[in-house]
Amino acid sequence: MSARQLGMVIDLNKCIGCQTCTLACKSQWTDRDGREFMYWNHVETKPGKGYPRDWETAGGGWDGARLKPGRLPRLTEDYGIPADFNFEAALFRDSDQPLRPLEPMQWGPNWEEDQGAGEFPNGYFFYLPRLCNHCTKPACLAACPRQAIYKREEDGIVLIDQERCRGYRYCVAACPYKKIYFNPLAGTSEKCIFCYPRVEKGIPQACAYQCVGRARHVSYLDDEGGALHQLVNVWKVALPLHPEYGTQPNVYYVPPLSPPAFDADGKPSGQPRIPDDYLSQLFGPGVDAALATLQREIDKKSRGEASPLMDMLIAYRHGDMFRLSRPEAEKP
């Protein structure tokens, strides 16, 4: 545990799956040198197998004080090879060839976009942006036999020392979110750095700053005026993903509300389209209370009453979503 912890809240009711965060991250950090297949930040459709494929059943995390075994995702089958396309033939020559990947693909970071689950008229899905959770109890850090992974005291950011890493990949197996990627060209493992060079200058992470939906809040958990403290500790509407993995993640999610499902007669049933059980599987036992609070505050707002929670989630002013100031002494 670090002295301070920077965290992120992602409001799933506002995420439209546009992947602007994904691209903001990719163009900043992972567009070359063996990182092409890596998405330190990506948005997957839930329910679904996700990216890497079946990460939720790939093991890792904690079983009490012991690390759980995990498996290593495969490049082609689980991450997906970044495809080259037949641009030349399809676009610049007189041919009927459609634009297609040159090599057949098996998977990708957004392979099952908008697929979801459920039968018409009760199909449902939502978007789940994912990045390294900069956990309070990082399983990756504990699994490394070389102490190549460290958690910064001043902001809790978890980093891999590229000089110390020897590519053993125990961290990849240990991370239950499968958010560490082995770079086969470099021979070392890499991950989201929570844009620490930006954070040190007081600039929010690229994924958060670029989010067109204003879905991402960033602040220190001990900053009582910050969104993290308010949404996580006070309102309790922002929940960790898979808390049962035991790593105490520091990216939190406002769970998605959904319109009512239709009954056999085609009438609204009063049950949410996204089953509560499913959301509880993802975000733990706090889901019901969080959704109830959200609905109550939405109702207040729609009656014209004041709702500080809704005001915070709406984020009238973009700048209010980020509180990155540090004590003078900690500024680099």
Place this chain on the structure above:
Amino acid sequence: MRAALFGLLLCCALPAWPAPPPERIIRLAETPGEPPLDPAAAAWERAPAATLRLYPQATIAGGPGGEPLMLEARALRGGTRLALRLAWADAGENTYDVHATDRFADAVAVQFAPPGKTLPYVGMGEPGRAVSLWLWRAGRPPESLTAHGFGSLERGAAPIEAHARRSAGGWEVVLRGRVAAHAPVALAFAAWDGAEDGRAGRKRLSAWQALAAPTGALPASLREEARAGGDAARGERLYAKLGCAACHAPQAGLAPDLASAGDIHWPGYLRRSIREPSAFLVPGYAALMPAFPLQAEDIENLTAYLMKRPP
């Protein structure tokens, strides 16, 4: 196996052990020119083959388990260049693949003891007694490294060369680099099998091997490390009387299992560990062992017992 047992019995029958058993000596051959990098070069005929047993790493979690691996080592020196030809059986080739995130390459490494009369802990050296290493991984450039304990591997200064080829059912690898004129005197080896996700401690490793002159004589500086003159039967009684097994057992988990200590350690290391148990701690274990008030003779007897203890 029977031959090994016979060898063990032979050792037991001797009143004193003037030199480590033959498997702990690699006889160095000299070559007038540069020692060859090609494992198929005729010059290798001149270097006597030492057949070494590499034991599955069992000190910390993550070892491969299973059977020991036999590795054939030959050493040729020409001037300041030392070349080692290593051959071992490995049915499946696992070469580093830049298009794979979940596979590991076959690898082999040689570890050099620092100068001095005390051999470091065989597993990656120890603080104050750093080892240097040459590492070859299939499909990767060879690396020169140093270490002073588990997890302490760092890049070394001296560049090395390697050349590998697949034999009928395994690898033949030559590692070549510069060494100081009179060093090294001891080497140890490790091998990783990509097929069983070998990396880090998921390996098989040998005991220290003396690098001896062509005559096979043990280097003078290692005589004390190799000396073993105790009475194993008395050592066994003392081992029971002191209750060593209460901690030194796999199920206790409080101290390294000593069942195969004699396969991987030299008498000098065992003596040192009995005399000053906390001077060097095997990583992962706490400084629990007291320095027992033992006579020199008791220490010799215990050492003799541990060296000869059947696995």
